[in-house]
Amino acid sequence: MPARVQTGNTLLGYWALQLLGWGFYFYAQASGEVIFAGVSWSKASTLWGVVCLAGMGLTHLLRWTIKFRDWLALPPAAFVIRILAVTLLIATATYLLTSGISQAMHGTPVAPITSAFYQRLTVAGQLRNQYIIILVVHAAWVAIYLAFALQRRRYHAEIRQAQLGEALQAAELRLLKSQLNPHYLFNALNGLRSLIADDPGRAREAVTQLARTLRYTLASGEEDVVSLERELEMVDDYLALESLRLADRLRVERDIAPEARAVRIPTMLLQTMVENAIKHGLAQLKEGGTLRIAAHVVDKELVLQVFNPRPADTAASASGGVGLRNSSERLRLLFGSGASLRLDLSQPGQATAEIRLPL
């Protein structure tokens, strides 16, 4: 569990630096006060001991706030304003505490070490310097802490970025392979080889259609959405090639409302639906059947439907397929919860895939 060990190490480092820093400040102030102001060690150590413990507590509270309110994730301006304000706030608190204890122990808000160093200044000037020194100490604490925290955040972000990049590449490769659909591609090429001898004119047309579908498939990685019109052109090419293979087993009906054509849909969405309808439906039937594609705009929604016959005995799970699950996921990512994909297998021998997209 490397992550936990690292958190442990980080926490240990934090407390070491915290104790070292405040311990050094305590020792410097208390011993300075004994040497330069002639105050007894017990009095000096009481004053600075309380001040440093309070400083440590306040800065620890600051760290807790930065961490658990996730300040490092804030936009720069909001982050800087918060940090400056809080630094000022806790420095003021420590300053008031210092002055208060001095007043109680020595009868003046100026700590003995401050008056020893700035003997020629007025009380107001001494207090100002006392405040500035405490402010500088707190600012230094904040600067050191942020240097560590920001660097660590950047380092983890880079690692995460690298891991994300690798996962994304693997996913893209899988997607491309599934979209290219080798089974379909090699069958199409085989049909084409036959057609070259039988009907060269049709063969040339088929090569163009195959090239267009491949180009569209490859481009789909870059374009998330496309007009239904454009997707339908691709589906027509695809169906033309499939009807070469399936011959009279594939019959197609289209019912596309004119106002639906301009609607933008996820690329390859209709294509995946049609491919599934053929693969799990029509191609499994000896007699084939009629594939029907319908697109209408109803109540500010695009309703896209693919109807196809299927073998009566196939289980519902077998007809779903990875393709439709991926489509459903993409639909949700691109259009949110307003969009839906439903595969209706309630009627034996019939499948209906329906997609609804908000306009």
Add this chain to the structure above:
Amino acid sequence: MKALVVDDEPLARRELRRLLGAFPSVQIVGEAANIDEARTRIEELSPDIVFLDIQMPGGTGFDLLTQLDRVPRIVFTTAYDQYAVKAFDVNALDYLLKPIEPERLATALRKIEATPSVTTADAPLDQLFIRDGPRCWFVPLPEVSVFTAEGNYVRLRWGKELPLLGRSLAALEEKLDPRRFFRANRSQIVNLDFIRQVELGEGGWLHVQMRDGPEIEVSRRQARLFRARTTLG
């Protein structure tokens, strides 16, 4: 050689016909577009060789093989299912990738001509195609030592493998060569070539020790028949 072309795509059948036209030794006797048609054609025409697509409506090429008693030489033709063909464990089958390369077809045909099939229509069964879960085998029956009934199925003892056959023991017995296989008791058929030793048991039963390990009891009813067979044969 009589050949049958099985593929659901008309263009694919035409293409294969054209390719086979270059081989005068191959005579295409028929075509089929699905496995039901294919089974009928195979029974009618008894081809020597079947070019068989894998993905077809109504059942795969593998499904066809499990339904056949006498399996002709098979060459699978596939666009992308070569992994399914390679999954065969023991007897490798030929396969051709579509689009089919003429040189590869020539090689496959040469291989088949080099090992002529001796199967005739009424000869007893000499091999079985078995699919047990994800694994497939062509099992040469002379290599099977014992058939044991398991409900409506039959477990074969074939070397180290114990594949399950989707038929009943009674149905199988009718198809087996009676000179080689003997019904030892209600649930077992033994291969006589695998018997090492026979001892007399109690109550007229016979105790048979097989070469590959198992001990089989021959029922009293069958024991007399067994003695007659083994001493005469």
